[in-house]
Amino acid sequence: MRLQGQIAWITGAAQGLGEALAYRFAQEGCAGLALSDIQSEKLDAVAAAIQRQYPACSALCLPCDVRCEDAVAQTVQRIAHQLGRLDILVANAGVIHSAELTEMSLEQWQWQLEVNLTGYFLCAREAAKLMKPQGKGVIIQINSKSGLKGSYKNCAYAASKFGGIGLTQSIAMDLAPYGIRVNAVCPGNLLDSPMWQETLFTQYAHKWGLPEEAIRRYYEAQVPLGRGCTYDDVCNLVVFLASDEASYITGEAYRVAGGQL
Template identity: 55%
Template sequence: MRFKDKVALVTGGAQGLGQAICERFASEGAVVIAADINEDKAKATAKEIGEKYGVTTLGLGLDVTDDFAVHTAMEDIDGNFGRLDILIANAGILKAGEITMFPVSEWRQVIEVNLVGYMICAKHACQIMQRQKSGVIIQINSKSGKKGSFRNSAYAASKFGGIGLTQSLALEMAQFGVRVNAVCPGNLLDGTLWQDSLFEQYAHTQGISVEDVRRKYMDQVPLGRGCTYDDVTNAVAFIASDEASYMTGQAINITGGQEMR
């Protein structure tokens, strides 16, 4: 129960990795707020997790790119719970495509959600955490934040930017006792994003079958398997805990050895 009564906000918490992170914090005693552009799913996830673990949860409809909405949500959280201990900036989208054909509007949208959305959430969380003189921010980045990604320029650019933002916030917030880190997972091949969209998108953009996409991405991993939600939530829980109190400004790979820098 490392997070007993800590208040944790997880963006993109309705499904996928965000949902798994919400569940992990709830299982260790935290008050969990699942915020997602999909309001119905965020509320359903929060309710389910609250009942399962007997902790207070809240499901919120929130678009991380909407500065005013994020500001209002943070004020509500501060008003209701009196604090914010943990922000997990997890909301993200991926649109793949060849650069010569990439619609600029879609490229901008990926940057807007993955990078600007992270900045907006961090900005308002930092206002609370600065006052508290404590807090932890963790961005869910990607191995594509460390190395270019084939026909996936918008996503890689957004995630590289996220590491620059993470390091800069870590420098700025250290004096307030606030730690800011990122985690860089490998491919969550059995997760929602891959199952609902990426296998199809990559098969299309790379001109290979869905089975070949799976084989290709498994073959790139020295430990020989895809990343799991537990692989990521174990690292997130550690970094959010006091056991990691000397860690800030880091971007930790969780890639089965695929990325080593």
């Protein structure tokens, strides 16, 4: 119960890591959860299931495209109106499309930059407007190990995530005088996530010229601890950073990648 009574907003919460974070935050005692995504039906089901399992936690389904300035501002207004305040933002919504530089279309480039970087900027900016008068708050971006080291045939994703580190470090300084901490968490490969299961195993089989069934072992072999990253691995660090135990930590980016650089 390390987040007892807290109000949190999680983007990209309809599936994958965002959904896992939402469950974990409810389990850790959050009093209110604002959940956003563009997949509104799935999001609604996640919010309803959490509400049933954790009746003490108000789980709101607030569909929102993080690229849209007006939608993000309206979502924060709804959080203020319905939950009264905002203690924690987890900017988790993210997308990836793997392609070699000369095959990366401008459209694919812009999509990844807009969701992964501009989306984070808009959510952090609007959340900070609510947090500043409170004199307290936590912003956590779900980044990637590709935000700290270049990634083969992933230039747009890596550029968007590198940008997220610069944004994290900079706004940590802007917001420190208001008691708001900003950090990034950089997971390794969540091999059981929909991102991998639905797209990356196929994209990476193409990228490395390997059969799809060989990809999992190929990626596990690059990790000193010998396995893929799990939702729990990431949630453990996010909960710590969101809690008061991390009250002297801001402007940092931490890998959760089993030793993989």
